[in-house]
Amino acid sequence: MEEKQGEVVLFGTWTSPICTRVELALKLKGIPYEYVEEDLKNKSELLLSHNPVHKKVPVLVHNGKSIAESLIILEYIEECWNTTPKLLPEDPHQRAKLRFWANYYDQKVVPIFYIIATAKGKEEIEKAIEDLSQVLKVFEEGIEKDFPGQNPFFNGDSLGYLGISIGSHGCNYKAVNEIVDVVVISEKNPKFLSWINALKNCPLMEETLPPHDKLVARFKVFLASAQA
Structure with a gap:
């Protein structure tokens, strides 16, 4: 897959609730994204390159930069797309x-x-x-x-x-x-x-x-x- 600057790409697997988390946040914010289904028994080289530490999904790639771990990704989405609806209160x-x-x-x-x-x-x-x-x-x-x-x-x-x-x-x-x-x-x-x-x-x-x-x-x- 060829990645383009400015695109949002989510590497995940449909059975994973922590991948569902990221999809929910992206949809809630109205952020267009490309979804890449990963075979966890045969992980892609692209996934491994984006998450070399844990080697697992989900991974969000934004502007060519990767973010791993679902709760961290949720906070990244909230901070990067600081528009309503918001995931977190102001306090x-x-x-x-x-x-x-x-x-x-x-x-x-x-x-x-x-x-x-x-x-x-x-x-x-x-x-x-x-x-x-x-x-x-x-x-x-x-x-x-x-x-x-x-x-x-x-x-x-x-x-x-x-x-x-x-x-x-x-x-x-x-x-x-x-x-x-x-x-x-x-x-x-x-x-x-x-x-x-x-x-x-x-x-x-x-x-x-x-x-x-x-x-x-x-x-x-x-x-x-x-x-x-």
Whole structure:
């Protein structure tokens, strides 16, 4: 692929929620971009040249310069295209709290989803689901404490930084339920469920998330291969 100055190019893979994050932000801002689907088993030389450290997606290339890591890319988009709708509020403390909880989700919640998906045996799955419930409880309590009477997943009337960060992953929870044949997120975490379901009904989220059946089929193949 020949890159041209001034173009925005996103290297990603359709199954990845962290790539979905970047697509959501680009669409929200109305930024034209070219999407390059990567085969993660046979990564392109161009991808490796743009992300030589981690060698993974997503990578955003803007004016020939590459930016890696999804949350960093979101902030780059916000700073570079400083137009409405904005991903983050103006208040620095509010921005810091939103970044904190997005990072908490990535560090504490996301890894447990992978443990659940690859767990072997009923006891291991049940323990992982209970661990997930506990970290989500911390998330629920923290959000209510830090943002009383607010909806921090939206910035005004549009999706915001935290909504994009959490929704791109959490809105696929029913696919995970189907893949592992258990209820991964239950009424033990009612607030989280209500937040995720509200995000899932957002038109931009509906448009950008991968199709449920297609995602389930792909991950069943992936897990069968990983367990073989």
